[in-house]
Amino acid sequence: MDKRNRTTNVLIVGVGGQGVIMVSKVLAQLCQEAGHDVKQSEVHGMAKRGGGVFSHVRFGAKVWSPTIPEGEVDILVALEWAEGLRWIRHLKPETGTFIADCQKIVPPFACRSRKRGAEPAYAPQTPEEIIDQVHAGYVMDATGLAANLGNARAANTVLLGALSTALDFPEEAWAQVIAATVPPKSVQINARAFAEGRAWALGGTKRIDVTASGLQKSRAEVHHPQVETVVEITADWCKGCDICVKSCPERCLRLNDQLKAELALPDLCTGCQLCSWLCPDMAISVTNTPVQEAAS
Amino acid sequence: MTHALRQGADEPLGAGQSRPMTGNEAIARGVWEAGARVAAAYPGTPSTEILESLAAYPAADIHAQWSTNEKTAMDVAIGASFAGARAFTAMKHVGMNVAADALMSFSYIGVNGGLVVAVCDDPGIHSSQNEQDSRIYARFAQVPVLEPSDGQEALEFTRTAFDLSEEYDCPVFVRSTTRLSHTRSAVTLGARQTPAARVFEDNPRKNVMIPAHARMRHGHVLAREARLREALSDSPLNRVEPGDARVGIITSGIPYTYVKECLPDVSVLKLGVTWPLPDRLIREFCEGVERVIVVEELEPLIEDALKAMGIACDGKAFFPREGEFSPEIVHDGLAKAGLMPARVHAAPFEFAPMVRPPVLCAGCPHVACFMALGALDARVAGDIGCYTLAVVEPLKSMDTCVSMGSSIANAIGMAKAGTETRPIVATIGDSTFLHSGIPPLIDAIYNDADITVFILDNHITAMTGGQDHPGTGRTLRGDPAPRVDFFALVKALGVRWVQKVDSYDTASMQRQLREAVAHKGVSVVISDRPCVLDPVRIKGPAMAVDQDSCIACQACMNLGCPAITWAEGWHEGRHKVKIDPEACIGCSLCAQLCASHSIKPADIAEQV
Ligand SMILES: Cc1ncc(C[n+]2csc(CCOP(=O)(O)OP(=O)(O)O)c2C)c(N)n1
Numbered sequence: 078m079d080k081r082n083r084t085t086n087v088l089i090v091g092v093g094g095q096g097v098i099m100v101s102k103v104l105a106q107l108c109q110e111a112g113h114d115v116k117q118s119e120v121h122g123m124a125k126r127g128g129g130v131f132s133h134v135r136f137g138a139k140v141w142s143p144t145i146p147e148g149e150v151d152i153l154v155a156l157e158w159a160e161g162l163r164w165i166r167h168l169k170p171e172t173g174t175f176i177a178d179c180q181k182i183v184p185p186f187a188c189r190s191r192k193r194g195a196e197p198a199y200a201p202q203t204p205e206e207i208i209d210q211v212h213a214g215y216v217m218d219a220t221g222l223a224a225n226l227g228n229a230r231a232a233n234t235v236l237l238g239a240l241s242t243a244l245d246f247p248e249e250a251w252a253q254v255i256a257a258t259v260p261p262k263s264v265q266i267n268a269r270a271f272a273e274g275r276a277w278a279l280g281g282t283k284r285i286d287v288t289a290s291g292l293q294k295s296r297a298e299v300h301h302p303q304v305e306t307v308v309e310i311t312a313d314w315c316k317g318c319d320i321c322v323k324s325c326p327e328r329c330l331r332l333n334d335q336l337k338a339e340l341a342l343p344d345l346c347t348g349c350q351l352c353s354w355l356c357p358d359m360a361i362s363v364t365n366t367p368v369q370e371a372a373s
Numbered sequence: 374m375t376h377a378l379r380q381g382a383d384e385p386l387g388a389g390q391s392r393p394m395t396g397n398e399a400i401a402r403g404v405w406e407a408g409a410r411v412a413a414a415y416p417g418t419p420s421t422e423i424l425e426s427l428a429a430y431p432a433a434d435i436h437a438q439w440s441t442n443e444k445t446a447m448d449v450a451i452g453a454s455f456a457g458a459r460a461f462t463a464m465k466h467v468g469m470n471v472a473a474d475a476l477m478s479f480s481y482i483g484v485n486g487g488l489v490v491a492v493c494d495d496p497g498i499h500s501s502q503n504e505q506d507s508r509i510y511a512r513f514a515q516v517p518v519l520e521p522s523d524g525q526e527a528l529e530f531t532r533t534a535f536d537l538s539e540e541y542d543c544p545v546f547v548r549s550t551t552r553l554s555h556t557r558s559a560v561t562l563g564a565r566q567t568p569a570a571r572v573f574e575d576n577p578r579k580n581v582m583i584p585a586h587a588r589m590r591h592g593h594v595l596a597r598e599a600r601l602r603e604a605l606s607d608s609p610l611n612r613v614e615p616g617d618a619r620v621g622i623i624t625s626g627i628p629y630t631y632v633k634e635c636l637p638d639v640s641v642l643k644l645g646v647t648w649p650l651p652d653r654l655i656r657e658f659c660e661g662v663e664r665v666i667v668v669e670e671l672e673p674l675i676e677d678a679l680k681a682m683g684i685a686c687d688g689k690a691f692f693p694r695e696g697e698f699s700p701e702i703v704h705d706g707l708a709k710a711g712l713m714p715a716r717v718h719a720a721p722f723e724f725a726p727m728v729r730p731p732v733l734c735a736g737c738p739h740v741a742c743f744m745a746l747g748a749l750d751a752r753v754a755g756d757i758g759c760y761t762l763a764v765v766e767p768l769k770s771m772d773t774c775v776s777m778g779s780s781i782a783n784a785i786g787m788a789k790a791g792t793e794t795r796p797i798v799a800t801i802g803d804s805t806f807l808h809s810g811i812p813p814l815i816d817a818i819y820n821d822a823d824i825t826v827f828i829l830d831n832h833i834t835a836m837t838g839g840q841d842h843p844g845t846g847r848t849l850r851g852d853p854a855p856r857v858d859f860f861a862l863v864k865a866l867g868v869r870w871v872q873k874v875d876s877y878d879t880a881s882m883q884r885q886l887r888e889a890v891a892h893k894g895v896s897v898v899i900s901d902r903p904c905v906l907d908p909v910r911i912k913g914p915a916m917a918v919d920q921d922s923c924i925a926c927q928a929c930m931n932l933g934c935p936a937i938t939w940a941e942g943w944h945e946g947r948h949k950v951k952i953d954p955e956a957c958i959g960c961s962l963c964a965q966l967c968a969s970h971s972i973k974p975a976d977i978a979e980q981v
């Protein structure tokens with residue numbers, strides 16, 4: 078794209094409620110005060126419902142498009158690890174800087190599997206794998222740093238501190254805009270959070286906080302044999318009270334025409350045994366027999 | 374956010390100052406600067422913040438209100454225009470479907486005080502049920518549509534729209550899109566104008582649309598469009614940016630910025646008004662270039678018009694007709710047209726990102742309602758709001774969702790079709806019920822439909838960010854207002870079976886619903902708990918999971934509560950669960966579902 082009109086592109090991403098918009102507003106204000114043309118664009122349709130949030134900040138002599146073309150992001154700031162990975166393709170391959178908080182926000186959707194041995198479907202990539210492939214990268218424990226200062230919510234200001242090392246604005250200018258943006262009673266803590274983030278990022282062009290090991294593949298080597306489940310219902314003892322039908326987490330039981338419980342959807346049964354424990358007449362028995370696993 | 378805006382109702386910033394503003398804030402500023410005196414709207418993403426911003430201007434300058442729906446808002450604005458005031462209404466694209474009836478006749482009538490309609494489209498369907506192109510409504514109603522490209526133009530075009538409206542005696546559209554509405558850019562402010570004072574004009578032949586008058590006015594509308602078409606060729610709203618004459622690009626709105634990003638030196642005709650099109654200007658521009666390309670998001674409105682004028686051009690051959698444009702998509706289209714090299718895809722990271730779909734909040738009062746409907750195995754005619762998220766895993770208990778207010782009448786039709794063996798339930802939010810749920814409920818009673826209507830009263834318009842409505846007891850400016858009593862309202866309409874239920878009591882919720890569907894005829898259940906996010910954030914003491922007794926049955930996971938995820942520990946091959954104390958609001962639903970009694974308030978759990 079146009080080379081003469083060099084625009085600086087910063088993409089800020091995270092999850093609803095984390096303060097993505099606060100970070101981008103601070104940056105946009107700073108850019109405007111420094112005399113740049115600036116555009117800041119966000120889509121927050123479903124943001125507060127736990128979905129991803131992203132905000133594009135572009136500044137330079139004249140900014141046209143409000144959004145950053147793919148592969149043109151100079152600095153990617155991620156308030157949450159997996160969200161950073163979602164957008165990392167957008168980073169400029171040779172010169173981009175990646176700044177991420179190592180904190181994990183696992184969505185309930187990642188814990189849906191009912192298979193034995195299933196792990197959360199959270200991003201499996203390790204910080205090392207990612208940092209290796211970027212020009213400059215920081216995986217920091219911004220939330221931890223902020224919590225130590227007394228308010229985990231100042232994590233976004235810690236990240237602003239790290240971001241400040243990658244841009245050419247004077248430190249005092251950042252301090253002023255942050256002080257003017259945050260609530261009056263948290264000005265001090267945010268000033269400290271900014272300083273900590275900045276000092277940490279000045280420690281090198283590629284840095285990973287040791288606490289980011291929470292992101293390592295810690296897959297415990299627990300073996301969970303597959304089982305075959307048999308649910309037996311003694312129709313004579315069942316009095317049709319409906320308790321098992323209502324409490325089965327998978328809704329695989331139902332009452333038949335004779336008002337007797339039956340396993341209507343055996344494929345969904347996980348063998349959790351709730352029905353057998355809850356049946357007041359002990360009409361249900363659930364047995365889980367380990368099966369020989371095919372070597373696959 | 375609404376709260377902050379209400380408090381910020383001090384002196385508006387003075388003229389000459391420059392500050393970053395979203396497209397929506399800039400439109401609001403334009404409305405205020407134009408001296409408008411009445412503004413009304415029903416919320417809808419991405420238009421909502423326009424009225425919220427207007428509410429921050431002094432009440433003495435402008436009356437700003439939430440209306441019950443878009444047609445009502447349009448009619449309020451029309452009334453103000455009749456009375457001589459400059460008037461304004463804003464809506465999302467689909468809101469125009471609701472308001473269109475009034476608009477179509479009002480186009481014939483024309484204005485007294487200028488009337489401007491801001492309509493915000495949602496290309497890419499970030500938060501809507503379709504991606505219709507509102508410019509087609511402008512063509513249909515034969516009124517001008519202005520398309521700003523950034524915040525500064527959003528302000529200036531809105532101000533100009535009022536002048537155009539009065540000069541040409543017609544309502545005027547300002548069309549935004551999600552991208553413009555939610556992008557901040559530097560805006561230099563102007564002063565508030567005082568438009569010439571007008572009062573009601575006694576003129577039934579213009580103001581009363583009986584057939585004889587309407588026939589006469591239709592001719593006026595056609596003549597008005599012809600005059601506008603001619604005048605717009607010389608208007609500064611449309612501008613030629615001369616450049617390399619080998620190709621000329623005709624574009625408007627946000628796509629203009631993408632074109633400039635990709636090809637800063639090309640010849641451009643930037644249309645600030647995309648209907649009516651300035652024929653003369655277009656012909657002149659096209660004659661001066663070797664080849665014409667049209668870059669427009671969604672429908673080929675400009676392209677088709679050019680082709681009808683006999684001008685050879687390309688547009689949708691290179692650019693998609695669906696979805697939101699981006700600099701990448703415009704680049705790809707221009708490359709396809711041979712105007713620039715194709716993009717190089719240098720993506721070293723080739724992994725699929727984790728899915729993170731939007732979910733209902735921790736403690737959302739809608740959750741238990743849909744758990745109960747799932748247990749009832751009901752056929753659920755849904756509607757639009759936060760609760761539409763019940764369609765996906767794990768609640769998965771909504772079968773249809775068409776448009777706002779559709780649920781109840783959809784349920785009537787299902788019942789009358791006589792094919793359904795399951796109980797039929799319509800679910801509808803409080804704001805949606807007031808928007809367009811009351812006439813279909815009357816229809817159900819009148820026609821004796823055997824359905825249950827479940828009004829999900831969370832005391833707010835939550836989906837769009839927490840706006841007040843006639844059931845909240847507060848106005849847009851936060852002043853106290855009479856509050857609709859849903860129970861009494863439903864009774865008054867003639868429903869004989871009505872019950873209120875507590876959204877945090879799963880057992881009684883299920884019992885009441887069972888009784889409701891057993892009732893022959895129309896029954897109404899009203900759930901009654903406030904949204905946990907708006908107008909105030911609700912946070913009670915958190916729950917905790919006893920890791921010793923949890924049997925990993927996953928029953929609590931079926932709520933989809935974002936505070937509940939897997940713990941480190943296992944039970945028989947499945948992860949036990951844990952609750953994030955920061956996110957949990959203590960609604961206790963999970964505890965009610967847990968058969969092993971492993972979920973207790975965190976403070977009690979600690980003592981044990
Ligand atoms: C015609 C129309 N106008 C506005 C909207 C935007 N919109 C979607 S849902 C909604 C309101 C939902 O409020 P409510 O029914 O109370 O449900 P809640 O979100 O509070 O659960 C609005 C305004 C729309 N989709 N269609």
Ligand code: SF4
Nearest residue numbers: 325346347349350352
């Ligand atoms: S074992 Fe569990 S999943 Fe299977 S039927 Fe019984 S309660 Fe349902």
Ligand code: SF4
Nearest residue numbers: 734737759835904905
């Ligand atoms: S905003 Fe309110 S209504 Fe919407 S999901 Fe959250 S709690 Fe439920």
Ligand code: SF4
Nearest residue numbers: 736934957960961963
């Ligand atoms: S009590 Fe349970 S269901 Fe309610 S918010 Fe807390 S974790 Fe979620």
Ligand code: SF4
Nearest residue numbers: 923924926927929967
């Ligand atoms: S419902 Fe109770 S036993 Fe089942 S997973 Fe949840 S906490 Fe554990």
